Amino acid sequence: MLCDMCGSEDQLFRTSIEGTELSVCENCSKFGKVVHKFVEPKPEVIRQETTISSEEPEIIELVTPNYSTIIKSKREKLDLKQKDFAQMLSEKESVIHKLESGQMHPSIKLARKLERLLRITLVEEVEEKPVNKNAGGGEELTIGDMIKLK
Numbered sequence: 001m002l003c004d005m006c007g008s009e010d011q012l013f014r015t016s017i018e019g020t021e022l023s024v025c026e027n028c029s030k031f032g033k034v035v036h037k038f039v040e041p042k043p044e045v046i047r048q049e050t051t052i053s054s055e056e057p058e059i060i061e062l063v064t065p066n067y068s069t070i071i072k073s074k075r076e077k078l079d080l081k082q083k084d085f086a087q088m089l090s091e092k093e094s095v096i097h098k099l100e101s102g103q104m105h106p107s108i109k110l111a112r113k114l115e116r117l118l119r120i121t122l123v124e125e126v127e128e129k130p131v132n133k134n135a136g137g138g139e140e141l142t143i144g145d146m147i148k149l150k
Contacts, residue, residue: 057127068102
């Protein structure tokens with residue numbers, strides 16, 4: 001570990017310097033009062049294996065790209081003003097305005113709420129094909145492999 005004051009790699013001491021406890025080397029510990037010798041914990045290596053099965057595609061929920069026109073046209077068909085519609089949804093009128101103008105992308109939760117009230121479909125379920133783990137030819141998938149796959 002590195003000294004908090006000088007950055008050297010050395011045996012560290014927990015030292016109180018000007019009212020602040022720092023992990024410092026032996027040279028820097030003379031600037032304060034040593035509280036105790038710092039014992040460096042042995043790092044535990046925790047490795048999580050993520051298995052990507054080629055048989056099980058992941059299903060992702062996405063809001064349709066033309067959500068703003070769908071919401072606005074359906075609200076207008078129901079002859080509702082933005083203020084009344086916002087009250088029915090328990091949302092702010094500004095949220096409705098931003099949704100209909102495309103300035104705000106709705107969350108899945110809000111999209112589901114809109115679907116129930118307007119009886120429309122906004123959320124699409126898309127199957128994402130699993131990534132081939134050996135795409136880069138190596139043992140593990142790297143960020144570079146992910147960029148190549150997309």
